[in-house]
Amino acid sequence: MNNHDTSARRLVLAIAVGIGVCGCATTDQLSQARQFSTAAAALATATNQAFTEINDANSEYKMSEVALGRAELTPDTLSGVLDKNNRLKARQDILNALGKYATALNGLATADTTTAIDKAATDLSGSVSSLGSGYQTLTGHSLGVSRGDLAVIATAVKALGEAYANEKRYEAIKSIVPTADKWVQTVCADLASDLKSSPGTYQTDLQSKYVADFEAYRAEQAGLSYSAKLARLESLRSETRALAVADTSISKVADSALALAKAHGALSSSLTRPDYKIGDLVDAIGQLQQYATDIKTFNDSLKK
Amino acid sequence: MNDIVTLLNAIIQAINTLLLNNTDPAVDAKLWKLRNVFTALRDTAMGKIYDKTTGDYVAAQKGLTTAAKAANDAIDGVNAVATAMQPLITAAQAADKVIGLLNLVL
Secondary structure: OOHHHHHHHHHHHHHHHHHHHHHHHHHHHHHHHHHHHHHHHHHHHHHHHHHHHHHHHHHHHHHHHHHOOOOOOOHHHHOOHHHHOHHHHHHHHHHHHHHHHHHHHHHHHHOOOHHHHHHHHHHHHHHHHHHHHHHHHHHOOOOOOOHHHHHHHHHHHHHHOOOOOHHHHHHHHHHHHHHHHHHHHHHHHHHHHHHHHOOOHHHHHHHHHHHHHHHHHHHHHHHOOHHHHHHHHHHHHHHHHHHHHHHHHHHHHHHHHHHHHHHHHHHHHHHHOOOOOHHHHHHHHHHHHHHHHHHHHHHHHHHO | OOOHHHHHHHHHHHHHHHHHHOOOHHHHHHHHHHHHHHHHHHHHHOOOOOOOOOHHHHHHHHHHHHHHHHHHHHHHOOOOHHHHHHHHHHHHHHHHHHHOOOOOOO
16 A cells, blocks of 8 residues: 555545534534523523512512401502513513524524524524513613624524525524624523522512411401311411422522523534533533423422 | 612511511501501512612611611510511611602601
8 A cells, every 4th residue: 555545545534534523513512502492492481480470479469468458459459570660571571582592593403494494583583682672671781782793693594595404504503602692691690680689579478478368367267167277277388388498499590590691601612612522511501401490390389 | 788679578578577476466557567668668679770879778778777687686585576666667768768669757
């Protein structure tokens, strides 16, 4: 075998290995992008349900005060804190936008028809715009979503055309995720900071409702049957259980926003940095999935 | 020092505990009234941004901290519930000066 043959064989081998590595990386990262998107969308939904629970707890304690004759019925009685506070409502809007963004990203990673790609593209632009407007409402500052950024996203999706090959999807996601990362980092940090800045609000509202129920039981117990008393006492015990985990659950919601930011950042890094360890991305997405499960479990426990 | 909403929550929680422990109807009525005031202040202040360097804000923080301690002392039996009433009223007025909800006259 001469030197030319050896060099040629080495070159062919190097190209083959190179193609193999690129193919694996693309498939791995697309797979991770799908997993991120699914977990992030689930987390956004679960967190939004937690916000709804916070809102309901706020109106329920006010209704209990009215029912007990301790306060007058006013229109405010029936509205929760999210209903009347634009800043809290904005947080919910931002979570909706994050969920929509994650779902659209998943759509892009899995779409196999022109209609599905068009929908993903529309949802991506819409969710990014909503992120920007929600952040503006929340902070009074611009998130910095420029026309150029939106053009990057539109161009990336357009480049998919009617080719649904994994490499094409990978290239589109590689353009979009790093562009969106700065916004995701900013809004998630802000959400977490806001949720953590007023600890005890949710717990306080649950406790206030519990106090009203407790006082009502004391006032009415003489007229209750044995089974009715037991049912009321069981209800009071359920309330004390919810009270015991209230602060932990809200803290977990705040941490989940940070986990979402971390996983998105890891996904972005894996797409842009050749030296990035895929294991770090897998860990970050694993944490995100765990948070989504925990918060869903918390929400489900409230419905019992 | 904690922000106003956190301190208001601490006070509401202390009043709630006092309500659960109390059996005197006259004290009960006063505690309910105070809880309604603090809760209304808390609900209004939530999510708003205040300048934490103003004299009014610092005074509200101090008043709320003192009131929370007085309420917790009453829970622990260190003082009577009646002793906690004036610090709670003073704190509500100081907080309202920042939040601007009620222009409290208690």
